[in-house]
Amino acid sequence: MQIALAPMEGLVDEILRELLTEVGGVDWCVSEFVRVCDRLLPLASFRKLAPELDSGWSTASGTPLRLQLLGSDPVCLADNAAFAASLGVSVVDLNFGCPAKTVNKSRGGAVLLKEPELLHAIAREVSATLPAGVPLTAKMRLGYDSPDGALDCARALVDGGASMLVVHARTKLDGYKPPAHWEWVARVQEAVAVPVYANGEIWTVDDWRRCREVSGADNIMLGRGLVSRPDLALQIAAASVGREPEPLSWAELQPLLHLFWRKARQKLAPRYAPGRLKQWLAMLTRSYPEAQALFDSIRRDNDCARLDVLFGLRVDELSGPVAAEFIPA
Structure with a gap:
């Protein structure tokens, strides 16, 4: 398979x-x-x-x-x-x-x-x-x-x-x-x-x-x-091989969300990064009720600095080789 x-x-x-x-x-x-x-x-x-x-x-x-x-x-x-x-x-x-x-x-x-x-x-x-x-x-x-x-x-x-x-x-x-x-x-x-x-x-x-x-x-x-x-x-x-693993919990998903935001900040221009984050959060609401609360809390927030604080992102983690150049399709 x-x-x-x-x-x-x-x-x-x-x-x-x-x-x-x-x-x-x-x-x-x-x-x-x-x-x-x-x-x-x-x-x-x-x-x-x-x-x-x-x-x-x-x-x-x-x-x-x-x-x-x-x-x-x-x-x-x-x-x-x-x-x-x-x-x-x-x-x-x-x-x-x-x-x-x-x-x-x-x-x-x-x-x-x-x-x-x-x-x-x-x-x-x-x-x-x-x-x-x-x-x-x-x-x-x-x-x-x-x-x-x-x-x-x-x-x-x-x-x-x-x-x-x-x-x-x-x-x-x-x-x-x-x-x-x-x-x-x-x-x-x-x-x-x-x-x-x-x-x-x-x-x-x-x-x-x-x-x-x-x-x-x-x-x-x-x-x-x-x-x-x-x-x-x-x-x-x-x-497919007869096992039933425990689904990934919202708590277990947090490191992935934080990593997503760090990579978005490194690779996307600041005007695009918040939109990509909200786009993924909106998709996650189908499987995680907690995602809806987080999405609602940042729905109108496009300030990358505030989102950096929310996701615990340090200034020294923001460097990325294409942070300014990459424009999403």
Whole structure:
């Protein structure tokens, strides 16, 4: 069984990737998507969203990082994938799942599920350009407004060269509204001869059990569920071998929150750091009632100095090589 951490633009950045993989249970993770339009991107574009490239394409815990690309031009995507391979990336992933309107309007993400022929052309071009030993994978939704074409899209990607699929079991128009249609993951797995990961609406160990029963998927990708409960992957990994570990308590989560704030202060400009903290706290409220009280207490506070005091951060801990330069996507 494999458990992956999902790419989530503007949320699961290098800071959360490091912290969530440090908790344990995650076998590999994926960068936020690198948007590819009409040119070969410079190294800085890759380093901004995947700074782990400077540490062997892995997080501090040693969890491998895959690079995700988003775009619609097969040749341009292939050129950028080849460049990433020259930088040492071990796996390149393609994004056909992003539901954001701005992304879809520029022919990226889930809107391309309307065009299975284009999916095939992209996968074929990218896989042909990647060197041997650097596989291509893809993440897709069930479709744009209907799952009727999901199997065609899956076949197009695999026939084009994708060696693994992650299926977010909702359409673009479904957004993130429950339920996730896990039964379609089973149908996709029947249609293609590559591993298929189930993704969507896995918030608890019981959700994972139901997902496994309905989808038949041995492997899963966790997104919001893992952000909301940082030890969810660890719990599921333990449950898969018959153990039931005690969930991480709010008290046990405190060192992780403090570490998050320290890294946010080191790597983000002061005007962005409080927003990222509140964003994560808002997600944590789903699993921890105490997170709601903390979120409410700092909801309108954007003063980093006051937050430093709250989290016990010393002045000498604020130095960071990219504190002033890094701007979140």
